[in-house]
Amino acid sequence: MSVRTSVLDAPDKQPPTAEQPWQRLHPRMIVVSVSWLVGPAVPLLGAILVARDLLNSHGLIVLGSYIVVAGVQAGHEWVRYRTTRFRITDSQVELHSGLLFRTDKSIPRDRVRSADLTANPVHRLFGLAAVKVGTGEHTARSEDEELVLDGISREQAVQFRALLLGRGAGDTGGEAPALPVPLARMRWSWARYAPLTVTTFAGVLAVVTGVSKLLDTLGLDVTDSGTARGVWDWLSAVPLAVAVAVVTLVLLAVGVAGSLVAFTEAWYGHRIEREPEGALHISRGLLTSRSVSVAERRICGVELSRPLPLRLLAAGRLSLLATGLGGRGTQFPGTLGPAQLIPAAPLNSAHQITADVLDEAASPITQAVLRGHPRPALRRRLVRGCLLAPTGAAALAGACAAAGALPWWAAPVAAVLAAACGAPLAVDAYRGLGHALCGDYLVVRHGTFVRRTVALRRDRVVGWTGRQTYTQRRAGLCTLTATTAAGKGAVRIRDVGVADGLRFAEAALPGLVAPFCGAPTGPSEHRDKP
Incomplete structure (x- = not known):
């Protein structure tokens, strides 16, 4: 037996100030955890039913293997249910799990930065949810380095999120609780931008690849199908230009339909609210609901990204920079993680939401006068x-x-x-290169295929790094990096003049790089902290 102890975001594990009982996951989470097998089962059984005249022993072996995998997965989840327990004390969030490989995790409650509540369709069907505790770490690369309570009741998840963010049920002093302030809601007119994202092309590739893999797994040859032969004969009979146009239109229609479906599922019911307790609340999702709460004191800025197709239509996507949310998600093509504030939307809407989220009169991105690069x-x-x-x-x-x-x-x-x-x-x-200081924010822009503009609070910059390649040194340029605890942990000003970059860093954080401002050329690498 192996025992592994993990204390996240704290060098020393402090004992809880009040003894709290240990709790278990909900037993219905066993069914929820096995539910991912239902998705592949539908096309598998459908293909077997439609092509039953072509079915051979290879297809039966695949079906039997699938049943065995389902049984093994169910047994694994039963063991996880029996061996997992957790509790939230006055000072700690603790999680114990594992049978052969025991893992003990603990997070001090004052280190909690955000709480991400997620419920997929099966979670919602059984009244369950998952809560992911965000601590602002940028090095978490696996679930072993995160604390996730997956498989608790939705009511319990809502209670835990309120406790983790320091909002107790009895904090109102007998008065009626204040209502959240709405900042933004999803507009269906934004759906017209959905086909211009990578989801369209990724959807076509996913459909073609998925069908090909399924047929290959079942050992079926599509050329044996009469329908496929008929389509191929028709394409062969028409002129080449017509055949190419028809195939292109079909693939484009599949991509557009897929992007619209993905947009509806991801952003249905989307809203951004400012809660009375001082937190920003983001919720969205049709089948899989997602609800994220971030303490406003953890918000560091925003990032406006504009892929080339969206730039042509004056649109963009907006993401939040906050400690605990990490960088842009990359779980699925065309989708982002909990940091994304809105889908692709007109620039005026993105700028207004930026001002509301940052609690400013106007967006720093529109107010900044960017300096060009040499x-x-x-x-x-x-x-x-x-x-x-x-x-x-x-x-x-x-x-x-x-x-x-x-x-x-x-x-x-x-x-x-x-x-x-x-x-x-x-x-x-x-x-597209540019940088400027605008009030309490530094604004940086770069990129061509995807143009990104970042507005970051100056007081959230914890250090500067200057780097020069050999060619940059010969050209008198450098890449200046502002280190921060939000997003991916760095905001880069690419190919800026050395003297101009040092002056900019000194103006952003006075006294930090003053000893280097008079140097005619910058060092190849310099890092300092206030």
Whole structure:
């Protein structure tokens, strides 16, 4: 037996000031944990039913293996239910779990930064939820480094979230509780931007890949189907341009429909509220509901991201920078984690919500007058776009041509196209660079395919790092990084002049880099803390 103890965000584990009874997960969580097997079971059984005349022993083996996996998963979850216990004391959040490998976790309550309450459709069907405790750590790479209470009743989850954020039920002094202040709600007109995100293309790829994998798993050959042969014969009979157009339209329709469905499921019922106790509350979701509460004292700023298609329509997505929420989520293509405030929306809506969330009269992003970067930064981007990109494209196309996948003329054509696109993209990337101080915030912008603008509170910057590559040193440039506890832990100002960067860092945090402001060139790396 192995015993592992984890004390998160605290060097020493303090004993609880009041003895609290240990609690178990809800027994219905066993069914909830096995529910993920239902999703693959539906297309599996559907394919077996539709193609039963083509079914062979390989398909029966797959079905039997699936049943065995379901039994093993159910047994594993029963063991987890029997061996997991938790409690919330006056000073600690404690979780004990495991049979052969025992894990003990403890988080001081004063280190709790956020509480993320999630309930998927099966959770909601059985009245359960999961609460993830956020501590502001950027190094958590697995569930072993997080504290998650998965499989408690929804009422218990709501109570725990209130306790974790310091809001008890008896704090009103007998008076009627104050109502939350609404800041934003989802508008269905925003759905028109959903097809312009990566969800559209990812949805097409997921459908094609999923169908192909399912047929291969069952050992079925689609060419044996009469319907498939009929479609192929029709495409072969029509002109090539018509066939390509039909296939493109079908794939595009699948992608658009998938993006709209994903938008509805993710953002149905979305609202942002400011709670009387001093917390920002974000909730959304149709089938899987998600509710996140973040103490306002933990909010550090916002990030406005604008992929190239959204830039053309003056739209963007807004994410919250706060300790405990981490960076942008990457669980599924086109979706973000709990830090995302709104989906793709018009810029005026994003700027208004930014001002409301930060409790400012206007968005710092619209008020800031960004300083441009020196001309050597443009030369660096032109070199990448006009020399490196065409060379790489030609090499890739040449390798494909050598393998017989492309004709011999593909390499020069790829190089010409890459050079033609590289120059305007390089100029656009250079024009996107900018930084400024606006009141209590520093504002930084960069990017071309995805242009990101960050507004970060100056008092949340805990240090500066200056880095120079060899080419940056020769050009008199550096990358200046503001270290913070929010988001991904860093905000980078790329290819800024060394002297200008040092002056900017000194103006943002007076006295921090003053000894270096008079230097004609910056060090290759410098880090300091206030």
